[in-house]
Amino acid sequence: MLGGTREARELAEHLEAAGVRVMSSLAGRVKNPALPVGEVRIGGFGGVEGLATFLGVRGVRLLVDATHPFAAVMSDHAVAASERTGVPLLRLLRPGWRDHPRAGKWTWVDRIEDAPEAMARLGGRPFLTTGRQGLEHFASWRDRWALVRLVESPEGDWPNWTILHTRGPFDAGSERALMKEHDIDVLVSKDSGGPLTEAKLDVAGELGIPVVMVARPVERAQVIVQDVRAAVLLVLELLADRHG
Ligand code: NAP
Numbered sequence: 001m002l003g004g005t006r007e008a009r010e011l012a013e014h015l016e017a018a019g020v021r022v023m024s025s026l027a028g029r030v031k032n033p034a035l036p037v038g039e040v041r042i043g044g045f046g047g048v049e050g051l052a053t054f055l056g057v058r059g060v061r062l063l064v065d066a067t068h069p070f071a072a073v074m075s076d077h078a079v080a081a082s083e084r085t086g087v088p089l090l091r092l093l094r095p096g097w098r099d100h101p102r103a104g105k106w107t108w109v110d111r112i113e114d115a116p117e118a119m120a121r122l123g124g125r126p127f128l129t130t131g132r133q134g135l136e137h138f139a140s141w142r143d144r145w146a147l148v149r150l151v152e153s154p155e156g157d158w159p160n161w162t163i164l165h166t167r168g169p170f171d172a173g174s175e176r177a178l179m180k181e182h183d184i185d186v187l188v189s190k191d192s193g194g195p196l197t198e199a200k201l202d203v204a205g206e207l208g209i210p211v212v213m214v215a216r217p218v219e220r221a222q223v224i225v226q227d228v229r230a231a232v233l234l235v236l237e238l239l240a241d242r243h244g
Contacts, residue, residue, distance in 0.1 A: 001025065001064040002074055003036060006196070007092055008066035010228045012036035015235060023058070027074070030152055051081040062238055064231065065221060066092040070133075070190055072217035079220045088238060091221035092231045096193040097213070100201060106211040113137045115188050115212050122210040123186030127179060129200060130190050130214060147182045169196035175203040190214040 001008055003024045012022045013036065022038040025045075033042075045051040055063060065078040075091070082089035097103055107118045112134040119126050120141070128138065128148045135154050138146070142158060149164045162182070179187075179200075187204045189197075191213055204211050225231045 001036075002067045002071075002078060004029075004033070004071065005066055005068050006034075007094060007228050007231075008064075009034060009036040011064065011066055011092060011231050011235075012038050014228065014232045018232065018236060020235065020239065023060075027071075045077075048077045048080040048084065051077055052084045055081060055085050055087045060087055062235060063087050063089045064092060064235065065089060066231070069093060069096065069192055069216050070131075075217075076220060089221055089223065090231065090234060090238065091219065091224045092228070093219060093221075093224050093226060094193045095226050096191040096216055097198070097201065098191065100198075102201060102205045102211070103213075105205070106213045108213050108215055110215050112190070112214050115214055116140055118212045119186050119188050122212065123184075125183050125185045127182070127184040127187045127200075129197070130188055147178075147184060170199055172199040172203050175200045176207070179203060179207060179209065184209055186210050186212065188212045188214075191216050 001012060001022055001024045003009065003012070004026050008024060012024050015022045016038045024036040024038060024040050026033055026040065026042045027044065028042045045054050063078060063082055065075055067074050078089055107122065109115050109118050112130060115130065116138050126141070126146045128146055132150050132152055132154050136156065142160065144160060146161045147164065148154070148158070148161050149166060151165070151167050153165070154163065187200060187209050189200065189211060201211060225234055
């Protein structure tokens with residue numbers, strides 16, 4: 001299981017409880033990661049080749065990609081390694097926010113590189129919630145103030161930004177208080193989806209704060225499930241099929 005998400009930890013827990021041996025893989029970006037139950041390995045595989053070799057050497061019967069919706073390189077490698085080795089691939093991908101009631105009002109951009117320009121057009125006191133990766137694209141805003149929420153410290157030096165080190169979930173009350181306290185006038189988010197970080201979008205709508213939303217990367221996996229429950233059932237079915 002390629003992990004690094006809450007769903008991946010939940011899935012590992014359910015599968016282990018059902019008697020399935022799970023090995024979870026983490027990229028190793030976070031210093032104190034929340035660890036899933038079962039066996040855990042940490043660090044990259046060395047590209048498609050490395051992952052394909054790993055699947056063979058470890059006798060992996062099913063590859064589950066439960067990485068974050070924006071971990072596009074890893075997901076593409078999973079597809080390629082699955083094709084190369086014949087190890088079936090299941091993608092666990094939570095629904096995005098395209099169907100959010102306010103989605104039509106947001107300014108959607110295809111890539112994080114395009115977010116700073118949209119943000120600058122819409123406001124002057126931004127709240128950046130796109131995470132540590134891709135922050136370098138906001139270098140044009142380095143001399144101005146921004147509120148930036150991250151799990152880990154960012155790379156580089158951002159002297160004018162207020163950086164909050166917090167991990168979700170975040171509720172509407174705290175999001176409202178935060179946006180009001182800092183007089184936020186534009187919110188920047190990735191279409192990560194999921195209920196744990198959704199409150200900021202409702203609060204932004206309520207306060208009339210425009211939202212810049214970075215669209216998800218293209219998903220190449222053939223078999224996709226949207227929640228942990230469906231993933232558990234399909235994993236059990238696929239493993240039974242292959243050995244039934
Ligand atoms: P990425 O850009 O798609 O992947 C870059 C490289 O990191 C991969 O080619 C792979 O190295 C290694 N890698 C990524 N995920 C891995 C995993 N689960 N196990 C082993 N190696 C992994 O990935 P990313 O966006 O940096 O995300 C890294 C991790 O953080 C993922 O586990 C993801 O679920 C989690 N995460 C990402 C985000 C986000 O916004 N991107 C948010 C929350 C959590 P090799 O080519 O050497 O195999």
